[in-house]
Amino acid sequence: MGYVAIADRDHEVEHHDPQTFISKYVWSQDHKVIAIQYGCTAIFVGVIALVLSAMMRLQLGFPDTFSFINPENYYQIVTMHGMIMVIYLLTALFLGGFGNYLIPLMVGSRDMVFPYLNMLSYWVYLVSVIILLISFFVPGGSTGAGWTLYPPQAIAQGTPGVDWGILLMLASLGVFIVAFTMGGLNYVTTVLQARCRGMTLMRMPLSVWGIFIATILGLLAFPALLVSAIMMLFDKTLATSFFMPAISSMGVDPGHTGGSPILFQHLFWFFGHPEVYIVALPAFGIVSDLLSTHARKNIFGYRMMVWAIIAIGGLSFIVWAHHMYVSGMNPYFGFFFATTTLIIAVPTALKVYNWVLTLWEGNIHLRVPMLFAIGFVFTFIHGGLTGLFLGNVTIDLPLSDTYFVVAHFHMVMGVSPVLVVFGAIYHWWPKITGRMYNETLGKWHFWMTFLGTYSIYLPMHYLGFQGVPRRYFAMGNTDFMPASAQDLNAFITMAALFVAVTQVLFFLNVIISLRSGKKADPNPWDATTLEWQTPDTPPKHGNWGHDLPECHRWAYDYSVPGYKDDFIPQNVPASDEAPADRQHGVEEH
Amino acid sequence: MEIGLIVLATMLAALLGWLLRQSFNTQPWVAGAAAEADHQAPFNARPKLVALTTFLAVATSFFALILSAYSLRMELGDWVPMTEPSILWTNTVVLILASVVFQWTRNHAVNGNVARIKPGLLLTGALTTAFLAGQWLAWQELNASGQYITVNPSNAFFFLLTGVHGLHILGGMYVWGRATVRTFGGQEMDAVKHSVELCTIYWHFLLLVWLVLFGLMLST
Ligand code: HEM
Ligand SMILES: [Cu+2]
Numbered sequence: 001m002g003y004v005a006i007a008d009r010d011h012e013v014e015h016h017d018p019q020t021f022i023s024k025y026v027w028s029q030d031h032k033v034i035a036i037q038y039g040c041t042a043i044f045v046g047v048i049a050l051v052l053s054a055m056m057r058l059q060l061g062f063p064d065t066f067s068f069i070n071p072e073n074y075y076q077i078v079t080m081h082g083m084i085m086v087i088y089l090l091t092a093l094f095l096g097g098f099g100n101y102l103i104p105l106m107v108g109s110r111d112m113v114f115p116y117l118n119m120l121s122y123w124v125y126l127v128s129v130i131i132l133l134i135s136f137f138v139p140g141g142s143t144g145a146g147w148t149l150y151p152p153q154a155i156a157q158g159t160p161g162v163d164w165g166i167l168l169m170l171a172s173l174g175v176f177i178v179a180f181t182m183g184g185l186n187y188v189t190t191v192l193q194a195r196c197r198g199m200t201l202m203r204m205p206l207s208v209w210g211i212f213i214a215t216i217l218g219l220l221a222f223p224a225l226l227v228s229a230i231m232m233l234f235d236k237t238l239a240t241s242f243f244m245p246a247i248s249s250m251g252v253d254p255g256h257t258g259g260s261p262i263l264f265q266h267l268f269w270f271f272g273h274p275e276v277y278i279v280a281l282p283a284f285g286i287v288s289d290l291l292s293t294h295a296r297k298n299i300f301g302y303r304m305m306v307w308a309i310i311a312i313g314g315l316s317f318i319v320w321a322h323h324m325y326v327s328g329m330n331p332y333f334g335f336f337f338a339t340t341t342l343i344i345a346v347p348t349a350l351k352v353y354n355w356v357l358t359l360w361e362g363n364i365h366l367r368v369p370m371l372f373a374i375g376f377v378f379t380f381i382h383g384g385l386t387g388l389f390l391g392n393v394t395i396d397l398p399l400s401d402t403y404f405v406v407a408h409f410h411m412v413m414g415v416s417p418v419l420v421v422f423g424a425i426y427h428w429w430p431k432i433t434g435r436m437y438n439e440t441l442g443k444w445h446f447w448m449t450f451l452g453t454y455s456i457y458l459p460m461h462y463l464g465f466q467g468v469p470r471r472y473f474a475m476g477n478t479d480f481m482p483a484s485a486q487d488l489n490a491f492i493t494m495a496a497l498f499v500a501v502t503q504v505l506f507f508l509n510v511i512i513s514l515r516s517g518k519k520a521d522p523n524p525w526d527a528t529t530l531e532w533q534t535p536d537t538p539p540k541h542g543n544w545g546h547d548l549p550e551c552h553r554w555a556y557d558y559s560v561p562g563y564k565d566d567f568i569p570q571n572v573p574a575s576d577e578a579p580a581d582r583q584h585g586v587e588e589h
Numbered sequence: 590m591e592i593g594l595i596v597l598a599t600m601l602a603a604l605l606g607w608l609l610r611q612s613f614n615t616q617p618w619v620a621g622a623a624a625e626a627d628h629q630a631p632f633n634a635r636p637k638l639v640a641l642t643t644f645l646a647v648a649t650s651f652f653a654l655i656l657s658a659y660s661l662r663m664e665l666g667d668w669v670p671m672t673e674p675s676i677l678w679t680n681t682v683v684l685i686l687a688s689v690v691f692q693w694t695r696n697h698a699v700n701g702n703v704a705r706i707k708p709g710l711l712l713t714g715a716l717t718t719a720f721l722a723g724q725w726l727a728w729q730e731l732n733a734s735g736q737y738i739t740v741n742p743s744n745a746f747f748f749l750l751t752g753v754h755g756l757h758i759l760g761g762m763y764v765w766g767r768a769t770v771r772t773f774g775g776q777e778m779d780a781v782k783h784s785v786e787l788c789t790i791y792w793h794f795l796l797l798v799w800l801v802l803f804g805l806m807l808s809t
Contacts, residue, residue, distance in 0.1 A: 113636040181647060185640045193636045201608070202617040216604070219643065220597060223651035227658065231749070238738055240745040242662065255739070258667035263658055266590050270654065302617055310608060314601050318594070553620035574620040 061493025108196025210285020383412025404464025
């Protein structure tokens with residue numbers, strides 16, 4: 001099989017530039033426009049989820065104060081908040097948003113391999129979002145089953161939204177999975193088939209590696225969610241008994257017999273745990289690139305980083321039952337999953353060491369993206385350590401379903417990825433829009449978000465130790481909780497409202513930059529990766545002008561000794577790199 | 590969940606082996622001309638084949654997970670094995686024939702024997718439609734004899750499995766339809782040839798899935 005990169009068969013790929021406004025910005029097949037569409041939609045639903053979290057906090061911090069929150073809609077709010085944040089914000093933003101924008105640019109391709117499918121992916125995603133939002137307005141409201149949708153209560157009478165809400169939720173998830181699969185096929189195929197000349201797999205930036213492996217995880221794990229959604233739909237609409245045991249709820253006997261709720265839990269978490277890494281791996285990759293670029297140092301242990309991503313991806317399929325320690329499983333089973341959970345900590349810790357070592361003696365520029373990246377290292381270590389607690393059966397049993405768990409997963413998969421999202425937006429903003437943002441405003445945004453979220457979640461660990469249960473509308477008469485727990489809850493709520501409000505700084509920055517931001521340099525951070533070497537900023541349709549780039553080196557040639565600049569872009573040939581006497585310098589580092 | 594795990598592990602192992610070959614023994618930090626790196630580049634510019642393979646992995650994961658659920662649910666007390674309608678045997682033969690004819694068409698297409706493509710495509714289309722109709726009849730037969738979906742979990746799984754398998758076939762029929770329309774529209778043979786090749790792989794895959802599903806349902 002001869003080597004004919006798609007790149008070289010340019011004439012076969014049609015590139016007629018879209019002319020009208022509609023084909024350019026609405027029904028666009030350009031990966032950059034689709035990325036922005038994905039990003040804006042995801043952030044839009046993310047803001048809704050943020051408002052929902054503020055409502056929960058109002059209730060928890062000041063119970064009996066707000067008449068618009070009652071036990072029923074509290075459950076609906078919890079559910080929608082969790083589901084939107086995990087699936088419709090983070091998954092869509094990292095893969096549909098950053099995946100779309102970065103993959104073709106970073107591997108030196110003109111677009112995704114299947115632009116039409118890519119466009120379809122976005123519009124189908126939008127449909128799933130619309131179905132989700134409609135569920136707020138149907139009779140009975142959205143589902144209140146918790147984001148884990150455990151049966152029997154998810155489809156049993158008495159749960160909010162049991163008539164329409166749950167149906168729309170399951171339908172929306174199904175549609176989302178279709179959209180994700182269309183996108184995912186594109187990302188995988190583009191990485192495998194459309195890299196430019198010289199871009200070997202081991203020269204790809206870690207961002208691409210993270211997104212690539214996360215996409216594979218998603219493609220293999222989302223079917224588990226699809227299967228459980230379909231089977232639950234059957235149970236709900238056709239009265240089958242896949243998951244539903246014989247129950248009579250609120251005097252009604254829906255006619256189920258003998259189903260197994262535990263079966264659902266297995267399927268759900270077979271998806272659910274890899275989902276954590278579907279969100280985390282792109283974040284890992286992006287953070288690596290941000291740290292390396294802004295510390296002017298090559299990433300420490302590149303190959304190790306790649307293998308750690310792959311190892312984490314593989315291992316993430318055999319830890320799912322650590323979410324089910326309290327489901328009454330065989331102790332040996334629990335022991336097995338505790339072991340695998342602790343094993344996955346090894347490659348993860350490796351990555352953390354490598355990030356820290358990348359910073360070691362680096363020439364650190366504390367610009368906004370760098371602040372967010374370093375912030376991520378803190379919150380991620382923090383969330384990772386509490387994960388080690390919860391991974392052990394004996395420690396998890398008392399802590400399960402308390403605020404300790406809420407604190408843990410918000411640190412590790414709430415705050416951490418969101419910090420990366422912001423860091424990445426600030427980092428690539430000049431390329432995406434062609435304008436600079438206000439650095440000071442960005443720094444304020446970072447510090448308030450970082451310190452604010454810490455003040456939300458640090459106290460929650462303590463509440464968890466005291467036994468404050470998760471998913472409770474109100475605590476009622478509980479003896480084991482001291483009255484001070486309520487003061488802490490009030491404080492957390494103040495912090496949460498503060499964080500929510502400070503996000504205005506971000507949107508302000510965006511608006512100001514778009515209207516009157518300084519025109520951006522094509523490569524303001526002196527970065528090596530290909531997306532910064534495009535002939536136009538922002539890149540035009542087709543990305544590279546007439547000639548495709550060629551890749552001659554890895555993405556981390558920062559501060560190469562003896563070279564005049566402190567970075568060498570990936571498309572600079574080895575021979576141009578420096579005067580003749582430089583040759584041995586290359587071997588040294 | 591063992592079934593799901595084993596299937597997934599196999600797919601991941603294949604991926605891992607491939608990645609190892611790509612990246613073992615490389616020194617990414619050494620710069621070199623683009624051309625020198627070419628020998629490592631595995632692309633042969635068949636993006637559709639790569640996408641199809643990836644999709645087959647997704648579908649494999651999907652079916653393997655349903656089968657995992659099947660095997661877990663089966664162990665619970667209320668499971669009563671179902672008697673499969675005998676028409677399924679006929680359907681199976683029809684689907685095998687569809688696959689065989691598709692392979693025949695593909696071989697002719699690859700060898701540039703254009704005249705055989707049209708009848709081949711029509712015949713596979715007819716056979717596949719017959720299979721779907723046969724599955725529909727099986728459903729009718731079950732319903733007529735009171736074997737509704739709610740009667741027993743084994744019935745529920747029967748309807749679920751045949752249903753999702755049928756949907757996958759319908760998806761294939763869409764691509765088949767496009768290839769057929771193109772063939773009769775007198776389009777360039779290269780494009781048609783490629784879709785026929787890919788469709789054939791997909792048909793074989795769905796046949797394999799069906800044989801596994803049918804075998805499992807018969808034996809339990
Ligand atoms: C300032 C931002 C946020 C605040 C104040 C917040 C607050 C909360 C609160 C109060 C709960 C309910 C706890 C309970 O009643 O048991 C919750 C649940 C949850 N949150 Fe957040 N959250 C935020 C951001 C996020 C993000 C970014 C994610 C993304 C992963 C996320 C994922 C979840 C999930 C999965 C649940 C569980 C829902 C359930 O129990 O069904 N949250 N959050
Ligand atoms: Cu997990």
